[in-house]
Amino acid sequence: MRVEEANRIWASIERRAEKAEGAGALANLVELDDVNPIFDPASMVVFGRRGAGKTHTLLHLRRKVEDLEDVGVYVDMRKISSNAGIYDDDEIAFGTRATNMLVDVIGEVHEELYRLAVLGESELLSANLHRFGPALDKLAEAVTKVRVVGETTLQIETRSRTRDESSSGAEIEAGKTLGARAHSSRKSGRDAEFGTTETRSGRPKIYVHLGELDAALSAIVQALDGHKLWLLIDEWSAGVPYELQPVLADMLRRTFVSTPGIIVKIAAIEHRAKFITSADNVEYVGLELGSDTAETLSLDSRLVIGTNPRPAQTFIRHLLAEHFRSAAGQLAVEDVADPVALSFHANAFPLLVLASEGNPRDAINLVSKAARKARAEKVSADDVLSTAEDYFWNTKYKNVEGDRPLERMFEEFVNTSLERGLRTILFERSDKRRPLVDKLNDRRLIHLLRSGLRARNGGSLYDLYAVDFGSYAERIRLGQMRWENDGFANPMRFHLGDDTESWRQAVIRRRSS
Template sequence: MGVSRQRHLNQALLRIPRRAETADRATLTATFVEAGSFSAMLHSTDHQIVYGRRGAGKTHALLHLADLVERTGDLAVYVDLRTIGASGGLYADSSLSPAVRGTHLLIDTLEALHEELLTAVVERDSAEGPGLLPALDALAEAATAVRVVGEVEQETKIGGTAESAYSAEFSRSPAAGVSGRRAVTAERSLRRRGTEQHHVVFGPVGRALRALTRALAPARLWLLLDEWSSVPIDLQPLLADLLRRSVLPVTGSTVKIAAIERRSRFRAPSASGDLQGIEVGADAASAVSLDDFMIFDGSRSRAGEFFGRLFFNHASVRLATMLADPPADADAFAAECFRGTAFAELVRAAEGIPRDAINIAALAAQYAHDEPIGLRAVRMAARDWYLRDKQAAIAAGEPARRLLRALVDEVVGRRRSRTFLLEQAAGTGHELVGDLVDARLLHVLRRGLVDTDQPGTLYDGFAIDYGCYVSLLLDHDATVRPRDRGWLGSPKGLPPDGFSFGKAVLDLSRLG
């Protein structure tokens, strides 16, 4: 293979966009890769919450869904919740009351929704539909209602008007004078002293949206809310309550919300004691975990197929303008770009996170220069990405770093493994474990495992991130390397005969 061809292949890996919002819709559609039945489940008309850690592909999935539904004639409105509101950190300003912060959040969200709806309607040339523009006007009016909160002061001046050769002027300080005209003025005024505050009444918002969906019929309205977890967590139930009361009941509408599970709160008690927000499983039909789909049930071949198509779909867009005869399919692309078992090692290093795979592949392509990417280049790239991104995510948290060190020492160092079990109550209740999962330093392989000897106790299976022990693979001999993924990472996920949960489960309280 010529040097120039290999350079183009490696450059194609380097140029893959790291974030979905930086690519245009056509590219997103061309590069999307389905993970099992996830796409079909997402395309249902049920209201859904889509969970996934950073880099799992939530934004790409929502934008791909928007393209799919628009092809069928429906209307998709995508709103990035990071972009709403004014600068200055209004929502996070603790000096303001939760009511003020929350109301501004609702107003800004409704205004963003109105703007996106208006843009979508104009682009579709649908503004001529009966009732569509009045419904949009009603939504705008509901989103910008204002009331004055404060003291009310009334000021009154009383008198009459007459003509005479003389004039007397009456007020709170009477005065008399001679004139050819007598004038007495009367005035009554009501003065308010206070501050104007926006307020949201859910009824008008719901009526405006119902009028909108009736005007759109038979087309369906799809509201796609991305980056839910960017909203301050104490305000999220308030925004969820707006959706529950004004959007979810509207016939002809579907709401999809993309969120990071541990950074989301959809329901909380209100000041009156009632529950406020969305009840998952009732108001929103289901919560879908993209992370669970990206495990591929422990199948290495399915994971390899997914990431092979991911790289090929992205790179082929570039290679079409760089090479006269680019690789014909994903297998051919992987065979030309990677040497030996390097691609399988890259899939392993990605741990089911597409953005991590893309970044590691780009770094490995830099190490390879004009050569096919080898095993060592993948491992050096994985180490660099771990140090640069993942480890930095917990740099400020000493307890989390201490727990991670203890887990690596125990699981990798003493047990020569990369997987371990935690009692479910301990795992979900241990805040630091959740922080490490959120930072992609631990990965959940199996949930709700049952010990037949103690069926009342459930366990979760975890894997330590590849980056935590990749230095061992680079710098030490095979005797200190962790063994393969074991039964937790196998497609069946069944423990071997004679396996003892009691001996295998980690006790976090005993870790040094």
Template sequence: MTDRRQRHVNQALMRIPRRAESTDRYTLATTYVAAGSFSAMLNSEDHQILYGRRGTGKTHALLYLSDLVERTGDVPVYVDLRTIGSAGGLYADSTLTPSTRGTHLLVDTMEAIHEELLSVAMERDIADPDALLAAMDALVDASTAVEVVGEVEAETRSGEKESAGAAVELFASMKPGLRFSAGQRRTARAESRLLRTGVERHHVLFGPLGRALRAVTKALRPSRLWLLLDEWSSLPLELQPLLADLLRRSVLPVPGVSVKIAAIERRSRFFLPSGGDYLGIEVGSDAASAVSLDDFMIFDHTQNRAQEFFGQLFYNHAGPKLATMVREPPVDATAFVDEAFRRGAFGELVRAAEGVPRDAINIAALAAQHANAEPIGIAEVRNAAKDWFLRDKQNALTVNEPARRTLQLLVDEIVGVRRSRTFVLDQLGYAAYETIDELYDARLLHLLRRGIVDPHQPGRLYDGFAIDYGCYVSLLLVGDQTFRVRDRGNWISSPKGVPPDGFSLTRVVVDLPGLLGEPGRGPGPG
């Protein structure tokens, strides 16, 4: 391959968009790659919550679904919850009551949905556009009602007044005519005034709102309405159950509507007990199912499947760009990978990405920049992974000293002492440590298996994690042949996930209280 062609291949990798919302819908539809049966599950008409960490492709999946259902004749309404109202101002203002902030959140959300529906009414051929517009007017009335909270003062004035003059009276009888009269007249006058002093306050009426939405879906028939809510976790945690309760009471029961919500699992609160009832959405009951992209993107025990997924991902994104640069572009994903990477380098890239598409795209772009006019090798992948780790992931912990310290101690113990990348935590034990969730959200820890059972202690559950590739890639760059990161816990990510015979699970569990110097905290392993 000529240097010129190789440079074009690397440039195509560097030009892949990093975020789905900055890409046009057609490109999103043509570049989407589904992991396993995820696409089929997402396309079901059930209400669903789509979980996934940052960078796993939640936004891409929702926008792909939006394009897909639109092409089948249905009506998608996509709402990015980061862009409604004033998420950094009103919703985060602790001086306001939660009910006030929550009500404004509901109103702003319904306003965003109304705006999207208005675009549908103006741009699409609807069977009954008049009925749709009337239903949308009712939707506005129900979601933006205002009441005044405060004192009400009533005032009445009365009096009499004398005047002189003439009057003309028109009368109707068998002989219609006019009657004149003159003299004194006495009139009575009464005035009344109602004075309200208080504050106008929005309130959302769930009953009328549900009826208005039913009228909307009726006007859209036979098309189905798909409500796609993205970036749920960007909302303040304490307000999320309020919006979830609006959906449960007014949207989820409406026939002809499918609701999909994209959220970060450990940064979402859909359910809040309230006396004998509850506020919000009960996952598994009100919302039929929850789908985790993190689970679908675990490829550790099937390396070939992982390479197929990411190979197709790069080909779908970079292939069209490369076709505009060279005469004979690669015909498929395998041909593209063979041109772009040296032997073993693509497998190393897949390992470095840890199942996160955004990390894979950024590492590939940096590696292509390092390689310049040469195919990408293992050294370029490792240097790029190190740069990405320092630039993005580690930088996220600069203001979080507890999480930074926890990561340092885990790397010292797992990588430095045990010469491994996988480890096990007691579910009840690590639930008390918010830093584990923070490291997981930052893609510095990766959950490989949930609910591991120890046959000797069947009442205790464990989760299997892996240290991020970027945490130990610097050791791989040193070239010390005596240091190897062995996958001693490879059973964690195997298809069955069963420890070998004679293996004591509790011996490999990390004792977080002891590791962090807090022996009195948490149950710890038995």
């Protein structure tokens, strides 16, 4: 395969896992060494920023589940929440909004299980349809009950009817003697009828009886003959309104999570997810992570480029190669043993990994743009740097442009970094501007490297961040800044030792107002 042809394939690789799945060409999952817990049969929450690979991982988990002859149901909460905005309607009672969302989740589960069973896509469900069908009916019945909420008026009505009957006549009898006989009669009476009419005024409200729902889910598990049902919930942060998240989590805890034989995996963005809240009449509302579920898994922390960049380089290399092969297979072109070596100069690919900050989606976007820039030539270090600079300012930064508080916060990070000559920044966890920092991290302008750092002599807790590579790329390309392995590229070496005051220079200072 020629370099030009390979670069055209790089430019066409899928950027969203669900789009590739829809085309039947989901690239093989490249597993990190310590991401394997997601495949364990225990309910858990998986955290990760946009592009960290949450959707890709859940879709591959579904494949593995099917290989084990278990049943996997994937639910995208964004598609559920697009239902006319009913979950954000403040005119609808809070509890009703949360219940509606639970009902819609169960509806998605019911629809998917019905499809697998009736269309024959699951041999297990099709073979047990005589048992599974009634269980599905129970599930549907448990969430389709409606009651009217409002005033009820009882009216008693009395209706009467008069009855009047009369008869008269004459008879002539001929015989030995002639005779005549006359007769008449009259009957009258009154009948009364009583009836009641019940009038209801209000609005229809769906309600879920958790006992009936629990029984329906247990019936479904029993029909699986020892196999498990995996509920894979994606886009929790994007699809579930923030204030409803603890309530929906609580409903899931009382139903799916508490049912033996059902495993729930939820993918969410950490700073935009709320799984638990306090309540007056109960201990808590929601899911207690690590108690109601197994330990959480953070894809971001696994993807951080640490002191040794080789693990990240190996992961990104395999990831890109799998996406390349998937795209090449759709185009029916020849396979390539090492597509990265075919398209990249030796010094260019390690630079691309640094520019991606270990984020899979950013790596895919960067390689696609760099390949288009290189055209018929191998991708060079200069191509990577100019691509990283363009991608940062024209794509990532556009997500905060015009939001002055976010722009000012990012400027503080950049200025502090340039003053130190190191891109590592410490931010105090109790600083009231932390929501702004969380947004910058979610949008990948800065990157959380470590949480909960504290100097040896005590004091405040800090989080360690790095400013995105792309914001420096142009300076590096022009020779105004040199990238060295001195803590600038490998910030995991950062320590808050008592014997040096240099760490204090990395702190974003609190504002007095």
